[in-house]
Amino acid sequence: MTEKLYYQNAYMTEFDAEVVSVSENNGKITAVFDKTVFYPEGGGQPCDFGEIITEDGRVIKVTDVHEKDELIYHTLSEPVTAGDIIHGRIDWARRFDHMQQHSGEHIISGIICSAYSCDNVGFHLGDESVTIDYNAEISYEQAKALEEQANRYIWENHAFHSFWPDKETLHELSYRSKKELEGAVRIAEFPGADICACCGTHVAYSGEIGLVKITSAKKYKGGTRFELYCGKRAYDFLSMNYENNKEVAVFLSAKENNTPALVKKQAEELMHAKFRLAKLEEAGFMKTAEECRGKGDILLIREELEADGVRKLADAIGSVCGGRACVFAGSGSSYKYAVIHPDTDISGFIKDLNRSLSGRGGGKCGFAQGSVAASEGEIRAFFSSLSG
DSSP states (O other): OOEEHHHHOTTOOEEEEEEEEEEEETTEEEEEESEEOOOOSBTTBOOOOEEEEETTOOEEEEEEEEEETTEEEEEESSOOOTTOEEEEEEOHHHHHHHHHHHHHHHHHHHHHHHHHTOOEEEEEEOSSOEEEEESSOOOHHHHHHHHHHHHHHHHTTOBOEEEOOOHHHHHHOOOBOSSOOOSOOOEEEETTTEEEEOOSOOOSBGGGGOOEEEEEEEEETTEEEEEEEEHHHHHHHHHHHHHHHHHHHHHHTOOGGGHHHHHHHHHHHHHHHHHHHHHHHHHHHHHHHHHTTTOEEEEEEESOOOHHHHHHHHHHHHTTSEEEEEEEEEETTEEEEEEEOTTSOOHHHHHHHHHHTTEEEEEETTEEEEEEOOOHHHHHHHHHHHHO
């Protein structure tokens, strides 16, 4: 059994230990020490990273940690030998981040499960955010009220408590757990907010979390999936959004607290402008089509148009020209195209076009669209060769 120093003191960052065993499997070197500060992956919390220093001064990276049968296995970048004495140190920034996220999750989950008589059925502490799944439907508006309650609890700076109760005491306790547990059970408690079976590392006082910020509450498998940030992650997230909003405010020449209303107004104005532009564009397409009426095969090359506009123009011309309508739009050596020849198999023609002009695309029933990597001159040369 490996002595788990992280349970004795979650703030311990360095330790000395003896190498008990070493193994190699698929090129990975793993070592078991008689004691360790490195937390193994478990309970939704990722493992610690860090390094060990050997007696001869080698610095060896610890890239993964897992537990099996009460032994903690450390994946190492270099080999060590059983009997060696090593000095280990964890990546404290990573550990403390995990302590903030995991502790914040406990407080949020305790408050939510109490308020909605539901269970936390999934927890993932990712590299960017935390996700928690509950077997109850909870709206984002409801989540915001719970978030405020959780932050009030955090700022009251309650002490964290963990213990291993005996069977009789455990049986009498009312605690959260996602499954039936056997053997020794570690209980993690933030008094007044949450009491839960948990194997993770936590802050000593809730105030060390700083704050929690719920960013979404979405329906998921009949319940709700929350995404949130805690501690420094929440600070970084809110700082990023503040800087983004500040930049938008400068762009709009507006006050920072007024950007949503102005953005909404500009979005509505843009929508109306796009509608008017579409009407004008459609009128222009019809005028161009009338100029092509009855003239047979048509090649038309325009400056930039959206793919939908290229198609609409080709469709307007194809309906009246009495032949094949080919519309290209773009510049330089990049053009979008649409080809329409009603009631005609144009698959062979499109294959030749794509092959000759480095194109990609296709279609059926007399219609095709795609793009080519060719200049206007190369496009015209290809069509000239057809008539030649």
